[in-house]
Amino acid sequence: MPTHGMPRRSTATCRSAVTRRSVLAAGAATAATATALTNAPAALAAAPTLPNGTSKDKVLVVGMDGLRHDRIDAADAPHLRSMMANGTYGTSLLYSGPMAATSSGPGWSTIATGVWPDKHGVRDNTFIGKNYGRYPGFLARLAQVRPELSTYAAVDWKPLDSQGTVTAGADAKLVLDGDADGYPGHDATIANETESILRHQNPDVLFVYFGNTDVVAHGSGTGRRYLDAIAVQDAHLGRLLAAIRSRPTYPAERWTVIVATDHGHVDAGGHGGSSIEERRTFILAQGPGIAAGARPIDTRLVDVAATVFEQLGITPDPAWGLDGKPVQERTDDPFDTLRPSLTGRVDETGIPASVLGFTHTAPGGWSVINNAMGTGGVGEWRGWSFATDEFWSRTHRDQWRELNVRSRGVFAVADSDEWDDKANSGGYDSTLVTPAYDVSGRSSVRLDFTTHYRQEGGQTARILASFNGGTPAVVRSYTSDVVSQPQSVSVPVPAGASSVSFRFRYTGANNWYWVIDGVRVTASCLGWRAPVHRRGGAPSAHRTSHYAYGRSPLHGRAQADRILAHRHGRCPHP
Numbered sequence: 001m002p003t004h005g006m007p008r009r010s011t012a013t014c015r016s017a018v019t020r021r022s023v024l025a026a027g028a029a030t031a032a033t034a035t036a037l038t039n040a041p042a043a044l045a046a047a048p049t050l051p052n053g054t055s056k057d058k059v060l061v062v063g064m065d066g067l068r069h070d071r072i073d074a075a076d077a078p079h080l081r082s083m084m085a086n087g088t089y090g091t092s093l094l095y096s097g098p099m100a101a102t103s104s105g106p107g108w109s110t111i112a113t114g115v116w117p118d119k120h121g122v123r124d125n126t127f128i129g130k131n132y133g134r135y136p137g138f139l140a141r142l143a144q145v146r147p148e149l150s151t152y153a154a155v156d157w158k159p160l161d162s163q164g165t166v167t168a169g170a171d172a173k174l175v176l177d178g179d180a181d182g183y184p185g186h187d188a189t190i191a192n193e194t195e196s197i198l199r200h201q202n203p204d205v206l207f208v209y210f211g212n213t214d215v216v217a218h219g220s221g222t223g224r225r226y227l228d229a230i231a232v233q234d235a236h237l238g239r240l241l242a243a244i245r246s247r248p249t250y251p252a253e254r255w256t257v258i259v260a261t262d263h264g265h266v267d268a269g270g271h272g273g274s275s276i277e278e279r280r281t282f283i284l285a286q287g288p289g290i291a292a293g294a295r296p297i298d299t300r301l302v303d304v305a306a307t308v309f310e311q312l313g314i315t316p317d318p319a320w321g322l323d324g325k326p327v328q329e330r331t332d333d334p335f336d337t338l339r340p341s342l343t344g345r346v347d348e349t350g351i352p353a354s355v356l357g358f359t360h361t362a363p364g365g366w367s368v369i370n371n372a373m374g375t376g377g378v379g380e381w382r383g384w385s386f387a388t389d390e391f392w393s394r395t396h397r398d399q400w401r402e403l404n405v406r407s408r409g410v411f412a413v414a415d416s417d418e419w420d421d422k423a424n425s426g427g428y429d430s431t432l433v434t435p436a437y438d439v440s441g442r443s444s445v446r447l448d449f450t451t452h453y454r455q456e457g458g459q460t461a462r463i464l465a466s467f468n469g470g471t472p473a474v475v476r477s478y479t480s481d482v483v484s485q486p487q488s489v490s491v492p493v494p495a496g497a498s499s500v501s502f503r504f505r506y507t508g509a510n511n512w513y514w515v516i517d518g519v520r521v522t523a524s525c526l527g528w529r530a531p532v533h534r535r536g537g538a539p540s541a542h543r544t545s546h547y548a549y550g551r552s553p554l555h556g557r558a559q560a561d562r563i564l565a566h567r568h569g570r571c572p573h574p
């Protein structure tokens, strides 16, 4: 890709990325300068000339560093609020160590690449271990797959350029050094230049970054000055939105705007650790096909990149390994149907009473067998429970519960460690049972799910399959840690079997835990697949057709025979 705009106005001073926190106190000293620059005319920024855009589908991603979403309501932020009313607003929690710190390097890497730190490799602000070659930022990916798109990036935290996180692949970029020169002025310059480009040029995809919210929180916490900083950034956002609407070609364009943050802050200012306040993130997206006023519980920070691709009509190659999904796509996971029945704490003490995040009520068709469970213990965790990330991970920090990144919304959890925190007798022994799925005429059945498992001592975690209600047989056992990974178990269907149900049996005694989410069961015939159940949703003719036949290598008569065989509920002849 030609680079039409080179890095400009960067100072020669090259501060190490890891010193960011130490320079943040400078924020107060630059405030006066900032005010002046904020009011400077747009002419201040002489925008680079981008290649002329080629797409009617256009995306603006606005990154706001260290923006605690629970403080937006208290701020003068009409544009963020307007986007919440007209778009989809999903809040979620981040990982923490040892997967990655709740700091800017991992956060922006997660946003840009659409994968979690165990893939992109950035665990702190040293960026040591980064793997952008395999997992590039979305602008770099677009440069590979849609080089005709006109793209622009602007950042004033320099590592987002020098490390290759955000600006890589952009046709033009503005790189400023907020650590050296102060963020308020540079944020304003980014707003000016981006506004100019939106008004006078034809960009397709833009990724701009504002840093001052983070600086102010470090300097003075999340109080009045922080709210003022949010208001300034909201005004920047408003100017960009107005510039988009003012485009002469706006009626013929389909714009998506996404706002996201890389981490939260403790009330007193600061982040990197595992507190809920530091782990808070959000995605706010408005655009075609994105529901207005939606507050889904199943979005996560990796969804920004997936949403960018979706809005541009790009289907990610599975080889990209994305962890995200578009914000408009809901999981139809059976556990997520429990959201209305979630309740507050019972025996737990560290979870605010206002957090409604657990239930023992299983989804329809599912059940929990607790007749081998001991008595007593912490009520929330007596046997398999269904819980949210915030509720479960608040029970105890820094025991890897924060690493459950590939669960979404409500998940199933068996936690002998937390259960044991109150007087009890007997051990932990609980079994989660799926509904029965139709496998008539099928030769194989596959169970897909995500798991987060931490091993200790004599703890056991086994998956069993029962055909036609017969004796369950073990099909998988876990004996070592599995840190939030997708899993797939395929089991042959015995001749004549018409149904299968799976069981997740966990036993322990003050050991760790086992999390299950995203359960899907798919039955298939030799060489092709026909689902009887997908992500817990009802079988759908459309999906069945798509899955069963869309991937079949067969054509013509052979294909027709197989469709017929499928309709008759038996495997076709090979």
Ligand SMILES: [Zn+2]
Pocket (backbone or CB within 6 Å): 065, 066, 103, 104, 105, 107, 214, 262, 263
């Ligand atoms: Zn940050």
Ligand SMILES: [Zn+2]
Pocket (backbone or CB within 6 Å): 066, 104, 214, 215, 218, 271
């Ligand atoms: Zn920070």
